[in-house]
Amino acid sequence: MKIKLQLSQIITNALLIANIQADEIVISDASKPEFGDYQFNGMMKLAKELKQNPREIAVMVCSHIDITGMVAKVEVAGPGFINIWLNDAWLATQANAILEDKRVGVGYVEQPQKVVVDYSGPNMAKQMHVGHLRSSIIGDTLATLLEFLGDEVIRQNHIGDWGTQFGMLIAYLEEQNTDGNTQELKDLEQFYKDAKVRFDESEAFANKAREYVVKIQGGDEHCLMLWQSFINASLGHCEEVYEKLNVNLTRNDVRAESFYNDQLAQVIETLKSKGISTTSNGAECVFIDGAEIPIVVQKSDGGFLYATTDLAALNFRDKVLNADRICYVVDARQAQHFKQVFSIAKQADMVGAEVSLEHIGFGTMMDKSGKPFKTRDGGTVKLVELLDEAVVRAKETIKDRDVHSNEELDAVAKAIGIGAVKYADLSISRESNYIFSWDKMLSFEGNTALYMQYAYARIQSILRKHDAQIFGDIVIGDELEHRLALMLLKFEDTLTKAAIEATPHTITGYLYDLVTLFMKFYEQNPILKGGIEEEVKMSRLQLAKLTASVIAKGLELLGIKVVDKI
RNA sequence: GCACUCAUAGCUCAGCUGGAUAGAGCAUCGGUUUGCGGUACCGACGGUCGGGAGUUCGAAUCUCUCUGAGUGUACCA
Numbered sequence: 001m002k003i004k005l006q007l008s009q010i011i012t013n014a015l016l017i018a019n020i021q022a023d024e025i026v027i028s029d030a031s032k033p034e035f036g037d038y039q040f041n042g043m044m045k046l047a048k049e050l051k052q053n054p055r056e057i058a059v060m061v062c063s064h065i066d067i068t069g070m071v072a073k074v075e076v077a078g079p080g081f082i083n084i085w086l087n088d089a090w091l092a093t094q095a096n097a098i099l100e101d102k103r104v105g106v107g108y109v110e111q112p113q114k115v116v117v118d119y120s121g122p123n124m125a126k127q128m129h130v131g132h133l134r135s136s137i138i139g140d141t142l143a144t145l146l147e148f149l150g151d152e153v154i155r156q157n158h159i160g161d162w163g164t165q166f167g168m169l170i171a172y173l174e175e176q177n178t179d180g181n182t183q184e185l186k187d188l189e190q191f192y193k194d195a196k197v198r199f200d201e202s203e204a205f206a207n208k209a210r211e212y213v214v215k216i217q218g219g220d221e222h223c224l225m226l227w228q229s230f231i232n233a234s235l236g237h238c239e240e241v242y243e244k245l246n247v248n249l250t251r252n253d254v255r256a257e258s259f260y261n262d263q264l265a266q267v268i269e270t271l272k273s274k275g276i277s278t279t280s281n282g283a284e285c286v287f288i289d290g291a292e293i294p295i296v297v298q299k300s301d302g303g304f305l306y307a308t309t310d311l312a313a314l315n316f317r318d319k320v321l322n323a324d325r326i327c328y329v330v331d332a333r334q335a336q337h338f339k340q341v342f343s344i345a346k347q348a349d350m351v352g353a354e355v356s357l358e359h360i361g362f363g364t365m366m367d368k369s370g371k372p373f374k375t376r377d378g379g380t381v382k383l384v385e386l387l388d389e390a391v392v393r394a395k396e397t398i399k400d401r402d403v404h405s406n407e408e409l410d411a412v413a414k415a416i417g418i419g420a421v422k423y424a425d426l427s428i429s430r431e432s433n434y435i436f437s438w439d440k441m442l443s444f445e446g447n448t449a450l451y452m453q454y455a456y457a458r459i460q461s462i463l464r465k466h467d468a469q470i471f472g473d474i475v476i477g478d479e480l481e482h483r484l485a486l487m488l489l490k491f492e493d494t495l496t497k498a499a500i501e502a503t504p505h506t507i508t509g510y511l512y513d514l515v516t517l518f519m520k521f522y523e524q525n526p527i528l529k530g531g532i533e534e535e536v537k538m539s540r541l542q543l544a545k546l547t548a549s550v551i552a553k554g555l556e557l558l559g560i561k562v563v564d565k566i
Numbered sequence: 567g568c569a570c571u572c573a574u575a576g577c578u579c580a581g582c583u584g585g586a587u588a589g590a591g592c593a594u595c596g597g598u599u600u601g602c603g604g605u606a607c608c609g610a611c612g613g614u615c616g617g618g619a620g621u622u623c624g625a626a627u628c629u630c631u632c633u634g635a636g637u638g639u640a641c642c643a
Contacts, residue, residue, distance in 0.1 A: 031586070041585050044623075054623085078586050079623070123643080160643065257643090283641050291639095292568080299641045306643045333637055335570065363571090364637090402603085428579070431571080433636085435578065444605035446591040447579085451605090458603055465602065509580070512590085519606065528602040566603090 001094055001105045001489045002496075004038070006070060007084065011040055014064035020057070022046055027084075033479075036075070036083035037486055043080040054080030088476040091485040095474045098489075099542060104549050106492040108150035109499075116154045116317045117143040119329035120242075120249055123160035124234040125169060127188040128241050129380040130373050131331070134362045137422050137559065138430055139329035140247045141504045142360065145557050149499055154321055155253040158313065159238075161231050162258040167213030168195050170226040171205060188234060189382070231256075244387045246418060246559045260312035264304045267311045267350075268297060276348050286344050295340050310341045314357070315350035325356040327502060332361030332431055360502045363433035365425075373436050390417035390438075397442050397450075402565050412563045416442075416450055419560040423449030426558055427508035447512040449560055452551055455515040459548040460564045462527060463541070470545065472538035480521045484543055487514050491550055495557070504558060511554045518547045 008025040015022055022042065030036045043061065047054035058080040065074050065082075072087040098105035119139020122128050139155075147153045172195035199206050215223040235254070242249050268284055271277035277286045282300030297308045317323045328338060338359035345351040365373045375381050394417030395409060404412060424441035427448075428434040444450050463470075476482050490510070498506040526532060527540045552562045 026583085028585090035586075039585090044585075048623085081586070163643075281640080285640065294640055296640045301641085303641080305641070309643090332571075334643095336638055337643095339570090361571095397605090401605085432579085433572090437578080440578070440592080443592085448591095454603085454605075458606090461603055505580085509590095516590090520608095522602085523598095523607045526602065566605095 001098075001492050002107065003489060004493050007038055007040075010066055010071060011061075011082075013066065014061050015046075017064040018057070018061050020046060020050065020061070030083060033483070035077065035081070036085040038084040038086075040082040040084065043082060047080060058082055086482075086486060088482055091482065091489065092474050092476050094489055095485045095543075095546065099474075099546060103148075104491060104546070104553050105489060106148070106495060106553075109496075112150045112152060113324040114152045114154065114322055115146050115325045115327065116156055116321060116323040117146070117327045117329065118156045118158050118313075119143070120238075120247070121158045121160065121330070122238050124231050125160070125163075125165050125188070125192055128238055128383040130365050130383060130386060131380070133383060133386075133421075134365065134425055134430070135329050135331070136242070136245060136247050136249075137425055138360065138362055138504060139327075140249070141426060141507075141558050142327060142329065142499075142502055144248065144559065145495060145499050145504075145507075148557060149495060151499075154323065155249060156255045156313075156317070157249050157253045159235070159254055159256045161256040162261070164213050165192075166216065166227060166230070167211070168199050168209040170216070170223060170230055171195075171209040171212045172198055173230050174226055175205070188237060189380075241383050241387070244384070244418065245422070246561070248559075255313075257309055260309050260316065263312040263316070264308050267308055267315065268304075270348055270350065271297060271311075271344070274348055276344065286340075288340055288343060295344065307337070307341055307344075310337075311345055311348075311350060314341065314345040318351040318355055323355060325358065326351075327358045327360050329360045329362070332363055335359060335361055358502065360430070362430040366433050366435045368435065368437060370435065387418060387421065390421045393417060393438055393442055394420060398566055404565070408565070412566060415561040415563050416453060416566070419449035419453060419555070422558060422560055423452075423508060426504040427512075429505050430503060447508065449555070450566075452511055452515055452555060453560075453562055454566055455518060456548055456551045456555075456562045457564060457566045458522075459518075459544050459551075462544055463548075464564075465528060466541060470538060470541045472535060472542070474542045474546075475535065475539045477536060477539070478525070480517070480524060481539075481543065484517055484521050484547070487517055488543075488546055488550055491554070507554055507558060511551060514547065514550060514554075518544075 004027045007027045011025050011027070012022070015025075025040070026042060027038050027040055030039050043058040044054045047057050050057065055076060058076040062074045062076055062082060065071060067073060070087060070090050072085045072090075074085070075083045077083050094105070117139055119142075120132060120136040122132050143153045143155050169192065172191070175198070199209055212223050212226075216227050235251070239251075241247075268277070271286065272284070277284050277297055279285070280287075280294060283296045284298035285294035285296050287294045295307050296305055297311070298304055314326070317326050330338070338357075342351075342357040342359075345357070346353060351357065367373050373381060391413050395413035398412060398416065399409065420441040424436070425434065440446070441448055442450060444454055474481075474485060476485055494506060494510040498504060521543070525540055527537060527544060532540075555562055
């Protein structure tokens with residue numbers, strides 16, 4: 001339900017009748033319940049342009065607003081705010097219409113786009129660590145959300161599978177004589193360290209490693225085979241993490257760095273021929289505007305850099321994938337890099353002018369003391385271990401709550417533990433750094449996954465207890481029911497905002513408001529207690545059921561599961 | 567040095583394409599016909615929105631400046 005769009009049309013019509021021209025009508029949520037459901041604040045600005053008294057023309061415009069359907073009443077307040085109340089019957093009708101809808105009333109975008117979402121991007125030489133967490137889950141949520149709203153999404157996992165360290169790794173792999181799936185590769189971090197030790201202690205090994213780098217780049221079959229088996233094994237580890245995290249990335253989404261190898265020379269050619277790059281100190285560089293420091297696209301030894309690969313990828317995404325929008329879900333510290341690369345790509349026409357290039361940056365994960373998140377001895381925290389710990393901790397918090405079989409307990413702990421980690425991350429505005437806290441994320445209180453999951457389970461419990469068919473319509477009987485029905489219908493507007501701005505925390509904030517409101521409603525409006533009229537009871541059951549559906553759908557978009565019992 | 571980001575309640579955070587008396591959660595204190603799942607709900611306390619100046623009917627939000635913190639700064643990704 002696109003409520004704001006409909007309201008802006010209603011206001012536009014009123015302005016037309018009043019013979020006032022306005023380009024964009026922005027409807028806001030009312031800042032307080034006393035001010036109605038929505039408000040239109042644009043009259044002051046319009047009045048200024050018309051050089052008229054804002055209150056007077058607001059009153060005049062109000063008299064033209066259609067109050068026969070959606071809108072129940074309007075009111076002019078303060079210097080010229082127009083406050084809008086929606087009609088109870090209209091809300092009830094809309095809510096009833098989506099009771100059986102799998103999309104809980106969410107429509108599709110009017111103009112679907114082809115969107116590339118580049119996220120996760122682990123390095124194949126290393127085990128996935130907490131640094132990959134945010135990219136993976138924010139990116140996955142964005143991809144899922146856009147897809148749900150009707151865009152065509154192309155996921156791209158730009159894995160780091162190329163570079164000098166791979167010579168060392170495959171030389172070591174060969175020496176260990178593993179096929180890439182054995183114990184030796186279980187812990188990539190350790191494998192890398194061992195290889196490094198070997199590299200430092202043996203001159204012969206070091207030479208071989210260097211030789212192998214040249215050989216892979218030259219297309220040597222033996223070395224490429226070793227490299228491929230290493231990449232496969234490493235990717236296998238990533239897939240385990242994706243599985244645990246409930247992140248939808250498959251091998252089909254992998255478009256590795258190495259994929260662009262044969263396009264890099266062309267990138268340089270293009271830049272040269274268009275006069276965008278110049279040679280400086282032996283390296284091929286692009287000087288942007290007044291910046292003193294250039295972007296090096298080709299080293300003096302002929303090698304390419306990550307800016308070159310990113311340009312090739314941008315070119316590919318525009319010219320081959322035909323993307324309308326390209327989103328890079330990458331650490332905020334790379335803002336400058338993307339700004340430069342985007343600018344070069346547009347200038348060189350590697351990406352059409354109309355394509356939207358967006359760096360979806362995010363902040364760093366911190367520990368309690370506000371320093372980057374590390375293990376006690378200062379190492380990086382492995383993602384697998386973090387997720388396993390989350391499940392163990394989740395189990396601890398719920399084990400005495402309800403009767404569960406061991407299997408149920410495991411499933412519930414998994415849903416709650418993983419959900420807690422993801423929700424904690426997604427609920428913070430993505431550009432700021434965030435402080436990681438087990439206690440906070442696994443709390444039943446506040447804006448946490450568990451609070452949402454608990455609310456869902458509570459509603460399921462009510463429905464189980466009712467244990468009969470629910471028939472009849474939602475009828476709005478009081479202020480709380482009015483607000484709850486409206487909140488449920490606001491789901492689409494919320495998702496739209498989150499999709500445009502690429503802000504998952506918009507969704508968590510909404511879910512939290514919804515659940516808080518439901519708890520209030522539930523506290524004040526008994527559902528199954530004695531003495532409730534059948535019609536009222538059914539209406540409240542429907543509201544409860546619909547609330548559960550929206551919670552479940554919202555969490556599903558975030559890649560978080562719900563459970564019937566906690 | 568230059569560039570970018572951030573600064574909101576004791577703590578963790580919303581709000582930022584200018585709108586009405588700046589909102590939550592935690593913590594603290596108090597309350598709720600023994601409760602349809604009370605790990606809930608209600609209330610109280612708590613703010614010079616880092617300082618200062620400007621733009622205007624109106625600024626946490628836009629501009630400038632200062633302070634403090636962080637990040638990035640040509641052949642790593």
